[in-house]
Amino acid sequence: MKIIFSSILIVLVTTALIHAQTENEFIEFYCSKPNVVQRLDKISLQPHEYDVIYYDIYLDWYQVLKNVNRNYSGNVLIRAKVDTVNSLNQIKVNCGLSVDSVTQNGAIIPYSLASNVLTINLNRTYNKGEIFEVKIYFRRTRSDNLGFYYYAQSSQTFENLAYTMTEPSDARFWFPCYDDPSDKADSARITIKVPNGYSAGSNGLLRSKTTIGDSTTFIWIENHPITTYLLVVTASKYSSFSQFYNSNFPPNEQIEVQHYFWKSDSTQAVYVARNIPTMMQCFEAYYGKYPFVKYGHAYVQPFSFGGMEHQTLSTIHRNWLTHDAQSGIAHELAHMWWGDLVTCETWKDIWLNEGFATFSEDLYREYTQGKDIYFASMNVKANFYYSNNPGYAIYNPAYIFNAAISYYKGALVLNMMRFVLGDSLFFKSLMDYKNQHLYSTATTNDFKNSVSATIGSDFSYFINQWIYQPNHPQYVYNWNVQSNQTGVYSLNVFLKQKQTHYPLYKMPFEIKVQFADGDTTVRVMNDAIDQSFLFVFSKSPTNIIMDPKNYILKQINRDITLDTGSSSIIKGFYLYQNYPNPFNPNTVISWQSPVRRHITLKVYDILGREVATLVDEVKETGIHHFPFSIIHYPLTSGVYFYQLRAGNPSASSPKGQAGQVFVETKKMILAK
Ligand SMILES: [Zn+2]
Structure with a gap:
C-alpha cells in the first residue's frame, strides 16, 4: 500500500526541488489517518485452529450500483483443514457483517455473532487434517465504509463506484473470513453481480461474464495462494484496455496488464501505463519471474490511499493517473513480489512489504536513469526519515503505515544491506529469501535466517541494529x-x-x-x-x-578535539590494509605497535606458502610503514596474504614468553 502523496514527492526528485508544501501535505495527510494506524492491537485473533484452503465469494452489488441501496447481500463458502488441534467442532471467523444463516452441506448449523467474531458450531467433530466446508449467508448493513466503499456519481466520481479496500484488517467488513495475513487460501473464486454496463474487476483471471436480463455476473478465479487483505473487487462503468508484457521466464510468455478507468481518462490511462513493461522487466531481472497470471490497475476516486497492491489488480487513486505517478506505479507492481508473493506473516513485519516495495521504486529508477538518480532518491528518503523519525524501531512499529519507518527507513536499510553485501550477494539474498517463502508468508526472523544462510555468516548483528533497534548511529x-x-x-x-x-x-x-x-x-x-x-x-x-x-x-x-596525538591513539596492535591495493609493483604495508616488541611481517601465497619475509626484528612503539616491491620477488598476479606477528618470533615458542602474541593477516592483490 502506498500513501497518497508519497509518489508525487518522489517523482519530483528527478526534476529537482522538493516543494516543502508537498512534504507537509504528505505528513498532514498521514497524521489525519489515526484510524488506520491504531489497528495493530486488533490484529491478533483467536488461536488459529484451521487453515483456510479456499474462499468462494458471491457478492450482489446490483442494487448498490443502481444507487438504490448502499448495502448488499452475499455468501461465502470457506473450505478449511483442521490444523493445529487434534479435533475441532467449533470455529471462529472474523465477520463485521450481519449473518442470515450458516450451512454445511446445505443444512443449517448454529452460530453466534458478537464483537465481529462469528462462532460456528460444526455439524460434527473434525479430526486434525480433515477438511470441512461452511457456507455463510451475509448482508452488509453497516453505515460506515470499512472495507467496502460506495460513491454515487459526482463531480469527482465520474460513474457510480464500489470497491473493497481492507489492509490491514478490514476484509471482515466485506466478507466473513479468517482475516489475518498468516493464512493464505490456496485459491479463491469471486463472483460479482452488477447492473449491465458495469465492469467488475478482481483477482486472477476472468472465468466468465454472463448477462441475464439487466444484470451481468463476473466470475474471477485466483489460482494462486492469497491472503484476505489482498482480495479485491472494484466495480464501475469502466472503460478498459490491456497491454502485454513478454516475460523472460520462460521466453515470450505474455503477461496481460488490464487497466480499468473512466472513459474521459482513456488517453491518460494509456500514457500512464507506458512504463509498466519496463518495470516488469526490471523487477523480473532482479526478483525473478512475475509471480501471477495477470496484472492490472483499477482507478478509483475518492480513495484514502495512493495505491493498494491487491493481488494481480492494484487499486490506484485517480490522482496518480492525472499526476503520472510512475514511482507509485512501480511501488505497487513491486508489491506483487514483496507483499503478495511473499507476504508479511504478521503486521509487525510490515517492512517486509513496504520497505521492499519502496526500495524497488529506486531500483527501477536506477534501472532506467542510472545510479546517480538512485542515490539522489535515497537521499531524499533519508532526509524525510531524519525529519520525521518517530523514534521507534522498524520491527513491530507503533504505527504500521508510518512513512518514515516502514517505508523509507525500510528501503534505506535495504540500501545499506546492498552496500554491506555488494550487489551480487545482496540480490542473491533477496532471491533466496523469495524462493524460500514464495506463495507463503515470512517474518523478519525468517528473512534474517535466509540471508544468513545465503551469505554464510550470521546476519543478526545487521538486523538487530537496523530493524529491531530504533534510530541510527x-x-x-x-x-x-x-x-x-x-x-x-x-x-x-x-x-x-x-x-x-x-x-x-x-x-x-x-x-x-x-x-x-x-x-x-x-x-x-x-x-x-x-x-x-x-x-x-x-x-x-x-x-x-x-x-x-x-x-x-x-x-x-x-570533532577537531577528537584525539589525534600519535602516541595516545596507539591502543593496540593493528595491521592496516596495504596501499595501493591492488598493486603492481609497489605497495606499502603499515602497522602500529603500542609497545616495543619483536615483529615478523611475512607474505604468503594463496596456498599458504611463505613467499617473502619483510620484517623479522624488534621494532619500537609507533606506526611503521614497510614499502614492498615485487621486483625483488618472482611473484605472479593473484591473491596474497601478509601476516603480522608481534611478540613471539616463532610459532613454536611457548606463548607468553615474550608477552602476548598478536597475529593478524590481511589480503592483498597483485594485478600485473
Ligand atoms: Zn506499499
Missing part, C-alpha cells in the same frame, strides 16, 4: 596527515560512536580522500566504538569525506 570523526622524509604521507582517521540507545553499530565505511589532483575512495570496517584507521599515500591528502554516498543512516560531525 551518531558518529564524530577527525583526521590528520603525517609525513616523513621518504615521501610517505600517513592519513589518520579517527571515528567514534556516540549514540546512547545502542552500544555499537557495525558497518563498513567509505572514506573519500581528496588530493590536489583528484581523489580516491577507501573502505574500512567500523566495528569498535572508538577506532582509528591509517592510510598511506605517496601524496598529501587535502580533505576527507566520510561516507560520501550517504549509504549509512547516521548523524556525523567532525
Whole structure:
C-alpha cells in the first residue's frame, strides 16, 4: 500500500526541488489517518485452529450500483483443514457483517455473532487434517465504509463506484473470513453481480461474464495462494484496455496488464501505463519471474490511499493517473513480489512489504536513469526519515503505515544491506529469501535466517541494529596527515560512536580522500566504538569525506578535539590494509605497535606458502610503514596474504614468553 502523496514527492526528485508544501501535505495527510494506524492491537485473533484452503465469494452489488441501496447481500463458502488441534467442532471467523444463516452441506448449523467474531458450531467433530466446508449467508448493513466503499456519481466520481479496500484488517467488513495475513487460501473464486454496463474487476483471471436480463455476473478465479487483505473487487462503468508484457521466464510468455478507468481518462490511462513493461522487466531481472497470471490497475476516486497492491489488480487513486505517478506505479507492481508473493506473516513485519516495495521504486529508477538518480532518491528518503523519525524501531512499529519507518527507513536499510553485501550477494539474498517463502508468508526472523544462510555468516548483528533497534548511529570523526622524509604521507582517521540507545553499530565505511589532483575512495570496517584507521599515500591528502554516498543512516560531525596525538591513539596492535591495493609493483604495508616488541611481517601465497619475509626484528612503539616491491620477488598476479606477528618470533615458542602474541593477516592483490 502506498500513501497518497508519497509518489508525487518522489517523482519530483528527478526534476529537482522538493516543494516543502508537498512534504507537509504528505505528513498532514498521514497524521489525519489515526484510524488506520491504531489497528495493530486488533490484529491478533483467536488461536488459529484451521487453515483456510479456499474462499468462494458471491457478492450482489446490483442494487448498490443502481444507487438504490448502499448495502448488499452475499455468501461465502470457506473450505478449511483442521490444523493445529487434534479435533475441532467449533470455529471462529472474523465477520463485521450481519449473518442470515450458516450451512454445511446445505443444512443449517448454529452460530453466534458478537464483537465481529462469528462462532460456528460444526455439524460434527473434525479430526486434525480433515477438511470441512461452511457456507455463510451475509448482508452488509453497516453505515460506515470499512472495507467496502460506495460513491454515487459526482463531480469527482465520474460513474457510480464500489470497491473493497481492507489492509490491514478490514476484509471482515466485506466478507466473513479468517482475516489475518498468516493464512493464505490456496485459491479463491469471486463472483460479482452488477447492473449491465458495469465492469467488475478482481483477482486472477476472468472465468466468465454472463448477462441475464439487466444484470451481468463476473466470475474471477485466483489460482494462486492469497491472503484476505489482498482480495479485491472494484466495480464501475469502466472503460478498459490491456497491454502485454513478454516475460523472460520462460521466453515470450505474455503477461496481460488490464487497466480499468473512466472513459474521459482513456488517453491518460494509456500514457500512464507506458512504463509498466519496463518495470516488469526490471523487477523480473532482479526478483525473478512475475509471480501471477495477470496484472492490472483499477482507478478509483475518492480513495484514502495512493495505491493498494491487491493481488494481480492494484487499486490506484485517480490522482496518480492525472499526476503520472510512475514511482507509485512501480511501488505497487513491486508489491506483487514483496507483499503478495511473499507476504508479511504478521503486521509487525510490515517492512517486509513496504520497505521492499519502496526500495524497488529506486531500483527501477536506477534501472532506467542510472545510479546517480538512485542515490539522489535515497537521499531524499533519508532526509524525510531524519525529519520525521518517530523514534521507534522498524520491527513491530507503533504505527504500521508510518512513512518514515516502514517505508523509507525500510528501503534505506535495504540500501545499506546492498552496500554491506555488494550487489551480487545482496540480490542473491533477496532471491533466496523469495524462493524460500514464495506463495507463503515470512517474518523478519525468517528473512534474517535466509540471508544468513545465503551469505554464510550470521546476519543478526545487521538486523538487530537496523530493524529491531530504533534510530541510527551518531558518529564524530577527525583526521590528520603525517609525513616523513621518504615521501610517505600517513592519513589518520579517527571515528567514534556516540549514540546512547545502542552500544555499537557495525558497518563498513567509505572514506573519500581528496588530493590536489583528484581523489580516491577507501573502505574500512567500523566495528569498535572508538577506532582509528591509517592510510598511506605517496601524496598529501587535502580533505576527507566520510561516507560520501550517504549509504549509512547516521548523524556525523567532525570533532577537531577528537584525539589525534600519535602516541595516545596507539591502543593496540593493528595491521592496516596495504596501499595501493591492488598493486603492481609497489605497495606499502603499515602497522602500529603500542609497545616495543619483536615483529615478523611475512607474505604468503594463496596456498599458504611463505613467499617473502619483510620484517623479522624488534621494532619500537609507533606506526611503521614497510614499502614492498615485487621486483625483488618472482611473484605472479593473484591473491596474497601478509601476516603480522608481534611478540613471539616463532610459532613454536611457548606463548607468553615474550608477552602476548598478536597475529593478524590481511589480503592483498597483485594485478600485473
Ligand atoms: Zn506499499
